Amino acid sequence: MLSGWPKEYFMVIFTSQRTESEPSHYALMAERMIELAQQQQGFLGMESVREDAGLGITISYWRGRASIEAWRRNTEHQHAQRLGRQEFYSWFQTRIGKVTEERSFGLDNI
Amino acid sequence: MLSGWPKEYFMVIFTSQRTESEPSHYALMAERMIELAQQQQGFLGMESVREDAGLGITISYWRGRASIEAWRRNTEHQHAQRLGRQEFYSWFQTRIGKVTEERSFGLDNI
Numbered sequence: 001m002l003s004g005w006p007k008e009y010f011m012v013i014f015t016s017q018r019t020e021s022e023p024s025h026y027a028l029m030a031e032r033m034i035e036l037a038q039q040q041q042g043f044l045g046m047e048s049v050r051e052d053a054g055l056g057i058t059i060s061y062w063r064g065r066a067s068i069e070a071w072r073r074n075t076e077h078q079h080a081q082r083l084g085r086q087e088f089y090s091w092f093q094t095r096i097g098k099v100t101e102e103r104s105f106g107l108d109n110i
Numbered sequence: 111m112l113s114g115w116p117k118e119y120f121m122v123i124f125t126s127q128r129t130e131s132e133p134s135h136y137a138l139m140a141e142r143m144i145e146l147a148q149q150q151q152g153f154l155g156m157e158s159v160r161e162d163a164g165l166g167i168t169i170s171y172w173r174g175r176a177s178i179e180a181w182r183r184n185t186e187h188q189h190a191q192r193l194g195r196q197e198f199y200s201w202f203q204t205r206i207g208k209v210t211e212e213r214s215f216g217l218d219n220i
Contacts, residue, residue, distance in 0.1 A: 011207065013121070013169060015157050047125050049159045049167045057159045057167045059123060084215075091216030097121065099207035105194075106127075106201030 005044055008100050010062045016084075016092035018054035026088050033080050040074070042067025061099070068096060115154055118210050120172045126194075126202035128164035136198050143190050150184070152177025171209070178206060 018026065037043055042063035050056030062068050071077060084092065128136065147153055152173035160166030172178050181187060194202070 011123070011205075013123070013209075015169075047167060049161050049165055051159050051161065055159055057157060057169065059125075059167065089215065091214070093214040093217060094212065095121075095209045096211040097207050097209035099123075099205045101206040102204065104201070104203040105199065107203060 005061075006063060008098060009044055010065055010068055011097060011099050012060045012062070012068055013095040013097075014056075014058045014060075014092060015095075016056050016058070016089045018050070018056065019088060019090050020054075021087045029080055029083060029088070033077065036074070036076060037071060040067060040071050042070075065096070115171075116173060118208060119154055120175055120178055121207060121209050122170045122172070122178055123205040123207075124168045124170075124202060125205075126166050126168070126199045128160070128166065129198060129200050130164075131197045139190055139193060139198070143187065146184065146186060147181060150177060150181050152180075175206070 034046060034048075037046060037060060044061040044063060046058065046060045048056065048058040060071075062071075144156060144158075147156060147170060154171040154173060156168065156170045158166065158168040170181075172181075182191075
């Protein structure tokens with residue numbers, strides 16, 4: 001378990017396909033959303049990977065379901081969500097749930 | 111909700127960093143594991159993204175926790191898990207939990 005993380009916690013899995021819209025515009029928005037998420041109460045961490053072809057998975061981890069709801073309703077985040085639907089993503093899927101078990105390999109010194 | 115999927119289901123999030131070991135050897139193993147996972151009882155689906163720098167996230171979805179345990183103990187999968195620790199990954203983290211909510215955009219016709 002990562003130090004300081006609770007034994008059980010919540011996650012949002014965001015699987016998405018980028019459109020071919022302006023990459024620099026998207027990168028600015030994505031960086032700002034990471035910065036903003038990190039400032040939210042209950043935020044634990046985030047993992048994000050995107051392939052050159054535009055398929056991506058971003059997972060954010062949270063202390064409680066209420067923190068996820070507050071983040072979803074954040075005004076600046078809501079603006080980004082609108083841009084996402086209008087411009088940045090051809091499709092996406094969001095899944096919310098609870099992580100109850102974890103194991104790791106090779107991470108002892110990180 | 112994807113048609114045929116239960117309202118709630120389990121997931122395994124596998125976040126990993128590839129070593130610089132032989133890519134073709136790894137690709138063969140990875141393809142075989144996807145094929146084999148799809149044949150397991152309780153398997154629902156899989157999403158996988160890896161960046162050129164070797165960071166990857168693979169998520170598999172399952173009907174129940176018992177299906178995940180059976181897959182973990184599968185003999186051919188256990189062999190692949192050993193290769194993963196010995197050769198393919200410099201680190202990885204596995205998280206298990208339950209998906210309880212989902213939303214999507216732009217996926218109606220897929």
